[in-house]
Amino acid sequence: MISSFKQRRISPRRGCRHLLTGVIVMVAALTLVPAAFANGWSLQTVPAGPSTTSNSLNGVSCSSVSNCFAVGDEKSGGQFSALIEHYNGTSWAVQGFAGPPGQSFLEGVSCPTSSFCMAVGQDSPTGGGQVPLVFTFNGSAWAQQTVPLVSGSAVLSGVSCTSSTFCMAVGQFTSAGQIAAWSWNGSAFTLQHTGSGFFPADFTSVSCTSRTFCAAVGYSGVQFTSGIVDPFAEFFNGSSWNGPAVPIPSNSRNSLLTGVSCASTSDCQAVGFLSSTNGSHAFGESYNGIGWSEQSAPPILTTAVFGGQGADACATASFCWAVGEYDIGGPVNPQVLGDFWNGSSWQFAVLPSPAGANPGLESVSCPTSKDCEAVGNTDTGGQPAPFAEQYTGSVLSGCCIKFTPHHFALSVSGLEKHGATITAALKKPKTLVLFVQTVRHGRAIIVGIVPLGNHPAGTSHIHWNLRVNGKLLRQGRYEVSLRSVIGSILSPHAPPGEIALAVKANGHVSVG
Numbered sequence: 234m235i236s237s238f239k240q241r242r243i244s245p246r247r248g249c250r251h252l253l254t255g256v257i258v259m260v261a262a263l264t265l266v267p268a269a270f271a272n273g274w275s276l277q278t279v280p281a282g283p284s285t286t287s288n289s290l291n292g293v294s295c296s297s298v299s300n301c302f303a304v305g306d307e308k309s310g311g312q313f314s315a316l317i318e319h320y321n322g323t324s325w326a327v328q329g330f331a332g333p334p335g336q337s338f339l340e341g342v343s344c345p346t347s348s349f350c351m352a353v354g355q356d357s358p359t360g361g362g363q364v365p366l367v368f369t370f371n372g373s374a375w376a377q378q379t380v381p382l383v384s385g386s387a388v389l390s391g392v393s394c395t396s397s398t399f400c401m402a403v404g405q406f407t408s409a410g411q412i413a414a415w416s417w418n419g420s421a422f423t424l425q426h427t428g429s430g431f432f433p434a435d436f437t438s439v440s441c442t443s444r445t446f447c448a449a450v451g452y453s454g455v456q457f458t459s460g461i462v463d464p465f466a467e468f469f470n471g472s473s474w475n476g477p478a479v480p481i482p483s484n485s486r487n488s489l490l491t492g493v494s495c496a497s498t499s500d501c502q503a504v505g506f507l508s509s510t511n512g513s514h515a516f517g518e519s520y521n522g523i524g525w526s527e528q529s530a531p532p533i534l535t536t537a538v539f540g541g542q543g544a545d546a547c548a549t550a551s552f553c554w555a556v557g558e559y560d561i562g563g564p565v566n567p568q569v570l571g572d573f574w575n576g577s578s579w580q581f582a583v584l585p586s587p588a589g590a591n592p593g594l595e596s597v598s599c600p601t602s603k604d605c606e607a608v609g610n611t612d613t614g615g616q617p618a619p620f621a622e623q624y625t626g627s628v629l630s631g632c633c634i635k636f637t638p639h640h641f642a643l644s645v646s647g648l649e650k651h652g653a654t655i656t657a658a659l660k661k662p663k664t665l666v667l668f669v670q671t672v673r674h675g676r677a678i679i680v681g682i683v684p685l686g687n688h689p690a691g692t693s694h695i696h697w698n699l700r701v702n703g704k705l706l707r708q709g710r711y712e713v714s715l716r717s718v719i720g721s722i723l724s725p726h727a728p729p730g731e732i733a734l735a736v737k738a739n740g741h742v743s744v745g
């Protein structure tokens with residue numbers, strides 16, 4: 234099952250798993266050939282802390298292929314303590330450092346150079362409450378830093394540093410349910426921002442390209458509506474925070490962003506997940522310097538979530554990886570998720586999964602377009618254990634599963650009883666399905682999928698009786714898209730995307 238977060242707040246990712254029913258059963262029942270593994274990724278062994286019963290890694294950052302730090306927590310004798318591990322280009326090793334006496338967790342880390350890193354998280358002192366926890370690395374040792382906290386409790390989730398003299402750390406005032414951000418000038422922190430969004434609001438991740446540009450993402454409550462959160466983002470210009478609204482993803486009840494990475498001031502990729510009546514699903518948002526736009530993130534219609542802080546990393550505008558886990562249900566164990574951004578869309582790639590139950594990646598760092606490190610956790614004997622994966626690809630051809638149909642069209646004769654014709658243009662043989670949605674109260678709702686069978690390369694004309702799940706479409710407006718399926722995973726929609734279909738009370742149907 235998709236893992237549970239530590240007790241913190243409404244936390245990103247964990248504690249939000251809902252198995253798909255009905256829709257996913259139909260996809261899995263197609264019993265297709267298994268998906269191939271992506272080229273370039275390989276598993277790495279990560280040692281556990283000495284005398285510990287459980288270990289978790291939550292964040293990773295690499296200044297180069299031979300210098301990475303991963304952070305998390307370890308448990309010994311009922312006590313959770315901050316954990317730091319280092320990768321030297323050959324192997325991982327636990328780092329010794331002096332942590333605080335209370336319960337402590339590290340969530341994120343940023344290493345702009347080999348001689349400076351910052352790790353952030355939370356400390357729960359013996360007297361109670363939660364306070365921000367920060368360590369800095371000077372190239373040889375870690376030292377704890379003080380974060381000014383006027384009142385209440387606060388935790389940090391993400392951090393991004395452009396140098397040893399500028400970092401932005403973000404999180405939440407947990408006592409007030411408000412977002413918070415602190416900037417670092419090389420020697421001290423300054424509180425930068427509080428109060429945006431509606432309760433409960435939280436920044437989960439941040440990415441800075443300079444001291445005058447940072448993007449922070451997370452979630453915000455909805456005014457006058459309890460129990461609902463939507464994606465939230467703001468930008469820092471060197472002195473203040475603001476930014477355009479983030480589109481609410483289709484078919485969502487609750488949705489939030491867990492990771493963001495910016496290649497420039499006009500190119501950021503954010504990822505997260507949503508929960509709906511049909512389960513939990515991954516999604517993306519792209520920023521082009523003006524506004525955000527929703528991006529489909531495969532696997533579609535499958536229970537899937539991107540990881541925590543640092544769930545995606547961009548080496549360039551056309552090279553990003555996002556990681557997490559997905560679950561097709563039934564007897565199949567959840568699998569490690571990897572999506573690749575090629576500059577225009579997310580593509581699904583199957584990464585190797587370690588031994589144990591419920592493996593999932595939490596964070597990824599890509600210092601170049603040929604080198605990435607990802608860290609996460611798997612369940613061994615009922616306790617979390619860390620693992621890592623390394624990407625050393627030199628070319629992208631063949632790295633990812635690219636199985637979206639080339640093009641499709643939908644035509645009707647005018648009467649529902651005559652059905653519709655699907656025209657599919659395929660460059661390779663594919664197994665096809667129709668993905669049917671309707672819109673209610675301004676949000677897309679999944680009606681179901683229609684298996685269309687296997688089809689050869691070329692143009693196929695396929696009859697559809699306008700039934701979904703054995704029932705004729707009722708009066709209303711629908712959005713229909715064509716997708717292919719492989720290994721129980723649905724592709725993104727074929728161009729031109731969703732085609733509108735209207736069904737009237739008198740049985741007449743129309744397209745457009």
